[in-house]
Amino acid sequence: MTFKDLEIIPSILSALAAEGYERPTPIQQKSIPIILDRQDLLACAQTGTGKTAAFAVPLLQLMAAEPVRKMQDIEALILAPTRELALQIDESFHSYSRNIAVRHAVIFGGVSQNKQLNDLKARPAILVATPGRLLDLIGQGLLDISKIRYLVLDEADRMLDMGFVHDVKRIVRLIPKKRQTLLFSATMPPSIMQLAASLLFQPKKVQVDPVSSTAETVQQSVFMVGKENKKLLLAHLLKEQAADKALVFTRTKYGADKLVRLLVKKGITAAAIHGNKSQQARQRALHHFKSGEIRVLVATDIAARGIDIEELPRVINYELPNIPETYVHRIGRTGRAGSSGLAISFCDSEEVAYLNSIQKLIGFKVAVAKHPFQ
Incomplete structure (x- = not known):
């Protein structure tokens, strides 16, 4: 199977080719059609399986297909538990969106908010954020997420492990109930299933078999x-x-x-x-x-x-x-x-x-x- 078989548009296909992507990974094969069909998704996939592209590529395609966009609205929110992961996700959006007019930005704590506020002034349609900084800027009246139509929770089990569950629930209360929600987690303990049940609407479920072989080196x-x-x-x-x-x-x-x-x-x-x-x-x-x-x-x-x-x-x-x-x-x-x-x-x-x-x-x-x- 190729990305073309998944009906990815040419502008994104060329960006993927420039990154050296040849064939979709199992999590991408399973997730992309579901997301393009605008359904909620509950996905179990380990780090290193290509899960960022599994949600970033179809989201970009859905947003690129919309003829009119209000430049003042953030439409897609991707929540990540750490600064490191947020930066990685933002870099991926940068790579995949090089040929389409969909802006993105990233915000996280531990640094001055000034540069991030300047990035937000560019009116990104996609925002990658850690929960704490997101709520901080909302509390200051500097950020509006009331027009969100796509919500992604990445590494949800780690988010819970780090104590972000209450922040996540606060954020969800601030965004529209009518939205497409995608939840990715490396494990599926009862706490994640409970969170998924409260956030997702009739989700499709996909799981990638964990790696079972070790390197000969x-x-x-x-x-x-x-x-x-x-x-x-x-x-x-x-x-x-x-x-x-x-x-x-x-x-x-x-x-x-x-x-x-x-x-x-x-x-x-x-x-x-x-x-x-x-x-x-x-x-x-x-x-x-x-x-x-x-x-x-x-x-x-x-x-x-x-x-x-x-x-x-x-x-x-x-x-x-x-x-x-x-x-x-x-x-x-x-x-x-x-x-x-x-x-x-x-x-x-x-x-x-x-x-x-x-x-x-x-x-x-x-x-x-x-x-x-x-």
């Missing part, structure tokens, strides 16, 4: 270790290869903070990123990690989503995920672009069932490594 190993010895083993491995950076995953925000404090006490530079951290704190931690000022970044899965770190030699699963597909996404952050990577997992007695599920998904047994704390 990633060397995987598992350390069978008691829960009480995990911290000792982690410090041992980090000191053994003191020159290498490592992305360490925990299951909880509390666990991430606790682990950072432990590492710092042992003289290992580290920082945590998770949903309870401010956007500024997450940006600072990521910058310090990329620049080499800290060696270890401890993250929860949702906070790490969408983060792109080049030349990452190691990923360490301090705690195994209880969803096997999450393991594949975690270790997929190393061994990129043909370079080799190392994926290390700690497994205590309570996590053996998780390990078995992971091995069943990837189709082979992970090599068991020896260590001093057995």
Whole structure:
């Protein structure tokens, strides 16, 4: 299947070709026809599956087809949980809309609002926003979203994890009930289903099967270790290869903070990123990690989503995920672009069932490594 088969208009087709897009991904194949048919959509898709184009391309096409546009109205609102994701989405709209007259802008917190206000003066039809800054500008009387006809919630599960559910509900009360709503989420817990039920009207549902294979460039190993010895083993491995950076995953925000404090006490530079951290704190931690000022970044899965770190030699699963597909996404952050990577997992007695599920998904047994704390 090609984008032409999805009846994408020539002006957008040429923009996609310029970006190197050849064939639509599964989430794009499933979502684009539904959106072009003006139906609400509930989509489950992981980061990296092409979901931004899955909603941006058809929205641009719907808006480009309208002969008359009131230049003062924002018609499409895309809500994103973080500054990083909002910027990525805005860049995608910039790429896909290069041949059509549909303006877009992005607003987010943590920076001065002056430049963003200047961008809004250009009368964008599409606005990408984080909830906090959006409500701030509305509260100042500087922004009107009463004419919204398209609403997109991207990474909705992360939005809830970061405590934005009340902000989202406040925003929804300010926009027309008659609209097309699209909700994208990597997971579908009960909280997301409840949110979807309150926002969507007779939605079509699509789901993309999570990735189940791991890259051959990633060397995987598992350390069978008691829960009480995990911290000792982690410090041992980090000191053994003191020159290498490592992305360490925990299951909880509390666990991430606790682990950072432990590492710092042992003289290992580290920082945590998770949903309870401010956007500024997450940006600072990521910058310090990329620049080499800290060696270890401890993250929860949702906070790490969408983060792109080049030349990452190691990923360490301090705690195994209880969803096997999450393991594949975690270790997929190393061994990129043909370079080799190392994926290390700690497994205590309570996590053996998780390990078995992971091995069943990837189709082979992970090599068991020896260590001093057995």
